[in-house]
Amino acid sequence: xxxxxxxxxxxxxxxxxxxxxxxxxxxxxxxxxxxxxxxxxxxxxxxxxxxxxxxxxxxxxxxxxxxxxxxxxxxxxxxxxxxxxxxxxxxxxxxxxxxxxxxxxxxxxxxxxxxxxxxxxxxxxxxxxxxxxxxxxxxxxxxxxxxxxxxxxxxxxxxxxxxxxxxxxxxxxxxxxxxxxxxxxxxxxxxxxxxxxxxxxxxxxxxxxxxxxxxxxxxxxxxxxxxxxxxxxxxxxxxxxxxxxxxxxxxxxxxxxxxxxxxxxxxxxxxxxxxxxxxxxxxxxxxxxxxxxxxxxxxxxxxxxxxxxxxxxxxxxxxxxxxxxxxxxxxxxxxxxxxxxxxxxxxxxxxxxxxxxxxxxxxxxxxxxxxxxxxxxxxxxxxxxxxxxxxxxxxxxxxxx
Amino acid sequence: xxxxxxxxxxxxxxxxxxxxxxxxxxxxxxxxxxxxxxxxxxxxxxxxxxxxxxxxxxxxxxxxxxxxxxxxxxxxxxxxxxxxxxxxxxxxxxxxxxxxxxxxxxxxxxxxxxxxxxxxxxxxxxxxxxxxxxxxxxxxxxxxxxxxxxxxxxxxxxxxxxxxxxxxxxxxxxxxxxxxxxxxxxxxxxxxxxxxxxxxxxxxxxxxxxxxxxxxxxxxxxxxxxxxxxxxxxxxxxxxxxxxxxxxxxxxxxxxxxxxxxxxxxxxxxxxxxxxxxxxxxxxxxxxxxxxxxxxxxxxxxxxxxxxxxxxxxxxxxxxxxxxxxxxxxxxxxxxxxxxxxxxxxxxxxxxxxxxxxxxxxxxxxxxxxxxxxxxxxxxxxxxxxxxxxxxxxxxxxxxx
Numbered sequence: 001x002x003x004x005x006x007x008x009x010x011x012x013x014x015x016x017x018x019x020x021x022x023x024x025x026x027x028x029x030x031x032x033x034x035x036x037x038x039x040x041x042x043x044x045x046x047x048x049x050x051x052x053x054x055x056x057x058x059x060x061x062x063x064x065x066x067x068x069x070x071x072x073x074x075x076x077x078x079x080x081x082x083x084x085x086x087x088x089x090x091x092x093x094x095x096x097x098x099x100x101x102x103x104x105x106x107x108x109x110x111x112x113x114x115x116x117x118x119x120x121x122x123x124x125x126x127x128x129x130x131x132x133x134x135x136x137x138x139x140x141x142x143x144x145x146x147x148x149x150x151x152x153x154x155x156x157x158x159x160x161x162x163x164x165x166x167x168x169x170x171x172x173x174x175x176x177x178x179x180x181x182x183x184x185x186x187x188x189x190x191x192x193x194x195x196x197x198x199x200x201x202x203x204x205x206x207x208x209x210x211x212x213x214x215x216x217x218x219x220x221x222x223x224x225x226x227x228x229x230x231x232x233x234x235x236x237x238x239x240x241x242x243x244x245x246x247x248x249x250x251x252x253x254x255x256x257x258x259x260x261x262x263x264x265x266x267x268x269x270x271x272x273x274x275x276x277x278x279x280x281x282x283x284x285x286x287x288x289x290x291x292x293x294x295x296x297x298x299x300x301x302x303x304x305x306x307x308x309x310x311x312x313x314x315x316x317x318x319x320x321x322x323x324x325x326x327x328x329x330x331x332x333x334x335x336x337x338x339x340x341x342x343x344x345x346x347x348x349x350x351x352x353x354x355x356x357x358x359x360x361x362x363x364x365x366x367x368x369x370x371x372x373x374x375x376x377x378x379x380x381x382x383x384x385x386x387x388x389x390x391x392x393x394x395x396x397x398x399x400x401x
Numbered sequence: 402x403x404x405x406x407x408x409x410x411x412x413x414x415x416x417x418x419x420x421x422x423x424x425x426x427x428x429x430x431x432x433x434x435x436x437x438x439x440x441x442x443x444x445x446x447x448x449x450x451x452x453x454x455x456x457x458x459x460x461x462x463x464x465x466x467x468x469x470x471x472x473x474x475x476x477x478x479x480x481x482x483x484x485x486x487x488x489x490x491x492x493x494x495x496x497x498x499x500x501x502x503x504x505x506x507x508x509x510x511x512x513x514x515x516x517x518x519x520x521x522x523x524x525x526x527x528x529x530x531x532x533x534x535x536x537x538x539x540x541x542x543x544x545x546x547x548x549x550x551x552x553x554x555x556x557x558x559x560x561x562x563x564x565x566x567x568x569x570x571x572x573x574x575x576x577x578x579x580x581x582x583x584x585x586x587x588x589x590x591x592x593x594x595x596x597x598x599x600x601x602x603x604x605x606x607x608x609x610x611x612x613x614x615x616x617x618x619x620x621x622x623x624x625x626x627x628x629x630x631x632x633x634x635x636x637x638x639x640x641x642x643x644x645x646x647x648x649x650x651x652x653x654x655x656x657x658x659x660x661x662x663x664x665x666x667x668x669x670x671x672x673x674x675x676x677x678x679x680x681x682x683x684x685x686x687x688x689x690x691x692x693x694x695x696x697x698x699x700x701x702x703x704x705x706x707x708x709x710x711x712x713x714x715x716x717x718x719x720x721x722x723x724x725x726x727x728x729x730x731x732x733x734x735x736x737x738x739x740x741x742x743x744x745x746x747x748x749x750x751x752x753x754x755x756x757x758x759x760x761x762x763x764x765x766x767x768x769x770x771x772x773x774x775x776x777x778x779x780x781x782x783x784x785x786x787x788x789x790x791x792x793x794x795x796x797x798x799x800x801x802x
Contacts, residue, residue, distance in 0.1 A: 001448060001451045001452040001455060001664060001665055001668040002448075002665070002668075003665050003666070003668060003669035004665070005425070005429075005662070005665075006429050006432070006445065006658055006661050006662055006665075007441070008432040008433060008435060008441065008445075008658065009433075009435070009441055010433050011433065011434075011435060011436070011439070013434060013435075013436055015436060017651070018434050018436065018437065018651060018654060019434075020433060020434055021433075021434055021655075024406070026430070026431045026432070026433070026434075026655070027431055028406075028407050029427070029430035029431055029655050030427040030428055030430055030431045031407070031409040031427070032409060032410075032411050032412065032421060032422075032427070033412075033414060033419050033420075033421055033422055033427075033597070033603055034409060034410070034412060034414075035412070035414055035416060035419065035734060036419065036604070038412070038734075040408070040409065040410055044407065044409075047402060047403075050402045051402040054402055067469050067470060067473070067605075068468050068469050068473070068630055068650070069468060069650045069651040069653070070650075070651065071629065071630055071649075071650040071651075072468070072469070072630055072650075074629075075628065075629055075630050099629075102629060103629045106625060106626070106627050106628065106629055107627070194651075196434070196651060196654075202434055202653070202654050202655040202656070203437070203651040203652065203653055203654055204468075204605055204653045204655070204656055224507060225507070226507050226508070226627060226628075227476065227507065227627075227628055228472065228475075228476055228500075228503060228504045228507055229469055229472055229473055229476050229630075229631075230628075230630075247739075248472075249469070249470045249471075249472040249473075250418070250419060250470040250471065250472075250595075250597060250604040251604065252470070252603070252604055252605045252653075252656070253419060253597075253603050253604055254422075254427070254430050254603040254605070254655070254656065254659070255603070255605055255653070255655065255656060257407055257409065258655070260407050261406070261407055263402060264402055264403070264404050264405070264406075264407075265404070267402040267403075267404060268404035333436055333439075338648075
């Protein structure tokens, strides 16, 4: 291996994540290491928990970071909330429902899929029907399905779950901080998120919470949690949730410094301001993209996720060539589809530190340029062409001025 | 949560880890993020694999980082190398053998412990006997048992394993880079380490390898790996071991930047120079500590780990008070015991970037000062006191000069 220093180009990451991190977050990761059980580090962990409670809108004691990425949060949720032989009802409208199903099977669960077309989400009546039919131990919903850009409404779901003693597990990896989430008011039993999306920190830890019912489920398990790393009995003990601190694993010191800063930045901005900032840019981007003749993959507006936007690839357009042009020419990432949307859409993230007008303008420019290079004309532009200019020739000499 | 910037004091971490990271490693963690599948990031992953192969002294294709800390590496080893119902023989001379046993049971394995007194290690004849008796599917050994400071010799073990088709899994979390390790020459089938020890990077990823036999075991599994995050079929696919790159989880971008730098630094120094540097400082520290009347917990010199040194707490000395004084007065961490050595020893790490004479001198000073504050006198010092100065009064007027 060569001893030359690492080379890292500057990119503007406007895909579904990771996004760019705030410079203050990156700077924090260069601070000197502390021991993972040293008092100044434990104080930072306490601050992180405060910040998480604010982000989750919860007073729950049981909040922590799961070491690993969003997938680790997902596995922690399944490993702890589902016992072997139990049934999980999976709201499946994209890759994350499928991933949860795979995980649940590994942990010995019985999976029932509530299928939803890609680009849509489950309605509350449909959720109620499925719950009544299957009486599952766990219901999984993904608030922000990043493969399709669909936004799952969560209000009222927990009440429906209560009727069947069903634990509600929610994925907010791509949505937390961009759209409203009310952990306590919505009665969420278990939720995990990601650090590298709207929070604007590097990947490495999954923000996580158990509500009161989630914690009871953990306490009343008949079987030992099958994973050591994801055993919440031990993780929450390290996070001081039971009074003392017990060494479970070595916390991700630098990464948690960064997350502490990201949480402080979010707290200072305030959730309502964050939600508004994301929504405003999302609306603005769609206004401009539709002028280029582009259309959202998610038809119904109520299902459109503001943080991950899926844009239909028009017929005849080479999606990958457009992404490549954006990266090569503007150093900006526009991503392709994933799972059910592979080859069908582009995905644009409006997330966290990157949710700034300048970045959104760059994305629009990259689309305009990429489409133009491929000679693409929208129906609107074609219609304009077919319609002769009524002023053509009307003012000889200056008609085209 | 307050918006004040994070506060991190500077400490010299001379416990069993994390140690301090090289400034170049910390600086790399502030570089801008890249996408986890972007070509420049994949190139960094390739460089990491080159660096790992050098550290492991292997040509194996199957090297990677496991996202998580050393415990994640440990869980990946068990989750993939052991199938439910199989027997694992655990070399148990401290906390890591116990932890592996706990993990193996979670994954449905049958655990047989080869018990060794704390502070010792298994001899090759004893290993051969145990293998012949139990014919286990897996043998686990910890090269550097950080709870006791014992060094397990690994040479010849793999040959003994071959006779019973036993997979050899080795923990080098606290030892890799400080003492010789020859992945290929020693025939290691599966090995994991830690980033925050001798490698001198922050915690967050476990360096990992499968040898040819370990990979065959993975391929020939009858059951699906029970964890998604630790499924090596998927992880190695992300690391490009099967030609393509497949998205399994989001790599720990900043952390891997740091590990890339740590590996480049280690490669530039060279393993033999690293081993010699650690050994020299270990011998020097013991020379000085024995002058203070302190004794090693590990009696036989061949079992003494150079990277984590266990120092017996003399009778009547308050071990915690000495650690507290070291931290308060010198900002230096000296750790207490763990598991079988709790309350019985101090633990001093001589690891990676921290393995510098100045740091070792500070540790010695902290011991000298701490013992003095407690009025401790070694047998040697007491003997000196009991023996009157033979020159006392011999030269009136200047006898004490």
